Amino acid sequence: MTLARAIRDVLTTADPRRKVKLARSAARRWRRGDLDHAFDVAMPDAPGRPREPELLPPSRMPRRGKGGSERGRIALLHALAHIEFTAIDLAFDMAGRFGCDFPRGFVDDWMSVGADEAMHFALLDRRLRSLGSRYGALPAHAGLWEAAESTAHDALARLAIVPMVLEARGLDVTPATVARVEAQGDIATARILQRIYTDEIRHVGLGTKWFEYRCAEDRIDPETSWQKLVKRYFRGQIKAPLNDSARASAGLTRSYYDSLVR
Incomplete structure (x- = not known):
């Protein structure tokens, strides 16, 4: 398995839990030296996205307030979870799209960032579930990509x-x-x-x-x-x-x- 193919697998995966799993695995395999430092496939123009959440333009996003109530806190956590979900793809795309133009340390850094973003999303999604919600239950910002x-x-x-x-x-x-x-x-x-x-x-x-x-x-x-x-x-x-x-x-x-x- 090459680095580029492992990254592409992360990017094209739509299911959030599977994306997190693949992101962590790719970062771990790169750190261990299990992936060839090769850029043999192109990165996709856009990453895989689940059917939920519904993606809305900024002008149509409901105001979420400041999280004072449980409902407001769920809205806050959902918005942050969507940012972190998109950030997984942003980090891996950085490594896969531009890594061939930089020293190896560039890939080291952005693979580690991708693993961080996957962990952040998992923490936020777990917190949402503890409050009786989940990622995808509310609409999200369409413009992050x-x-x-x-x-x-x-x-x-x-x-x-x-x-x-x-x-x-x-x-x-x-x-x-x-x-x-x-x-x-x-x-x-x-x-x-x-x-x-x-x-x-x-x-x-x-x-x-x-x-x-x-x-x-x-x-x-x-x-x-x-x-x-x-x-x-x-x-x-x-x-x-x-x-x-x-x-x-x-x-x-x-x-x-x-x-x-x-």
Whole structure:
């Protein structure tokens, strides 16, 4: 089995539990040296998706509130589970689509990220089930894969947008969410979110590391290049307030994003 074929199996699998299992297995087999470092098959244009949840455009997504009630907490957990489910594919696609253009350590890093995202999804889905729900019970955001589609041709753009914008946003909002669910007495959910937050600092750091590596190879300024790529490929806005300390610990300093904050 080659690395690319193992990654493709993860990406094309629609069933959530099987995707988690394959993701963990692929990361473990790569770490053990059981997969050939070969890119002999192309990555799919889009990953497999289960019949549920129903995917809606952002304008049609119901407002979920701040999780004050059990119903609100289920909506919050479901939205986060969908983000982590999509993040499994984003990480494995990063390794499979662009790994041939980077040193082996690039694959090491993004396979480990994929395993983290699979674990995050499993934790959130288990928590949903403990509250009498499940992943797929509510509608979910249809636009999360768009960042992958728009940057499928450009590793530098993918690194700029997915870890350094989308995951970095998690660093901004998660601490307040953790504090809120703790105040509501939901310690189990708070612990899961804190674990995800800690891992996401590492993920953003890996994105920054490999972005700067490629910029050094291409002899271009990383901060100016990142700003140009964000303006071109990111449809939203980088909104204050930002978690500057967590971003800085991931190497994403204010000099990257200060001029783009709204």
